[in-house]
Amino acid sequence: MNVQFKKGVLELCVLVLLDKQDRYGYELVQRISDQIEISEGSVYPLLRRLTKEEYFTTYLQESSEGPSRKYYKLTDKGREYLHELIAEWHEFTRGVNQLIKEGEHIE
């Protein structure tokens, strides 16, 4: 898939994953790369940017296995933004699906 396009979707994926619970960076990256092929390193710049935009806050928490991990928590502003993105996504996929359906019809 096109790289530019995928990076936009990445933002949506990260926000969705943080909607129900706080997660740390590694976990986010793994969850996403289980489903979509991504360049895993590009998630951190995204996390930093979204944190600066105040969509997340971060905190450190000790883990049982080793050093403390940085957790990301969705803010109200972030949740609002997520809902916008989801609405856009549905609209977008609906449009594309419609086009695909029409295309198949002609053949």
Place this chain on the structure above:
Amino acid sequence: MNKKQFLQQLDDSLQKLPHDERRDILQDYEEYFTIGLEEGKTEEEIAVSLGSPRQIGKELSASHQVEKAHTTATARNVMRAVWAVIGLGFFNLVIVLGPFIALVGVLAAGWAAGGAFVVSPLLVLFSNLVNWGTFQWFDAFVSIALCGIGLFIVIGMFFATKAITKGFLRYLKFNASLVKGGLRHD
């Protein structure tokens, strides 16, 4: 590439960032390596899955430069931001450098015209000193009128420069986020 090499390359490409931020970024990636190793991956595997540290560094630097130019829009900061965004890829070379050169050209032309108008009385004076005895009142009045118009142009250019700089920075920001994270709505 192992962990040390990855972090070293990333650190090298983050030299323009403030110390605190750089350390923070490196910590993020270190954490990533640590957890990956706990899960039984090798350093090499993790480095490969992360992608190019230089590209990551470029993205982070560009984002930082644009942010900085936004808060303090000095000519130097703006130039740096432009270069950083251009560095993200060939795509940006075309859609950033083109408008940038055009805007700089328009602004330079405006300032040059305004400046020339303002100093036109001096030019008349100078010309009369050089070619003594060719003085004409017409020249003097026209040059004074031009000087007045020139002052308005210069004042106009001052605000135009400010507005264009601001607009262009927004475009840069939009552009950097387009490459990094798709379209966003502010």
